[in-house]
Amino acid sequence: MNLTKRPKAVFWDIDGTLITTEGLHYEVIRDWCAARGYILTEAANDELLGKTMPEKWAILESRLPAGLTEEDFRADCARAYMAGLRADMMRPAPVAAVRRLHELGVTQAAVSNGEAPVIEANLRVLGLWDLMAFTVCGNDVPSGKPAPDPYLEAARRAGCAPGECMAVEDSMVGVTSAAGGGLITLAWPEAVSGVEADMPGATLVVLEDSDFPWTVFEN
Secondary structure, three states: OOOOOOEEEEEEEEEEEEOOOHHHHHHHHHHHHHOOOOOOOHHHHHHOOOHHHHHHHHHHHOOOOOOOHHHHHHHHHHHHHHHHOOHHHHHHHHHHHHHHOOOOOOOEEEEEOOOOOOOOHHHHHOHHHHOOOOOHHHHOOOOOOOOHHHHHHHHHHOOOOHHHEEEEOOOOOHHHHEEEEOOEEEEEEOEEEEEHHHHHOOOEOOHHHHHHHHHHHHH
């Protein structure tokens, strides 16, 4: 689909879209669980992908010894995750797009199911913290992605109608959230391997980095 009207704001997902950290998330939670007697396999981790930390805790709690708390789980994992972050985990093309949109005067924000300190750490390691007008985290809304709440909140904070905003996502969880909120939804998967990505609900799928719709922002 060709876009003809410049979006008033662009909202960025973080994990998988701006930075490749799914492996780090898994390692952090796997190690935390292992230290407490539960082995989180990669297959079992699939159930946690894309969820907020409270949602992950709700899944894991019954598999862990009694007496552990969600607060400790979230705090311990946040510290370990932030300690493991590296700038070379970035996706260069989307990060460059954030910088270019900033130069073009486009309002931008980060919208994630993650915790606020983790969102900030990601953006700081990428050098993008100062380019975001605000952030929306999983704790800011009643329901995280794939519910539309995070993107509806972002549009509200930007002072725009949802349809005037673009969301950039890499996964169906995020695409479902943004499209469900009525946003222009750009799917930019991490790897497509030359095969058309199946992203139902996306306004546009970026198969090559050069497919980003720059003309709508520059004209």
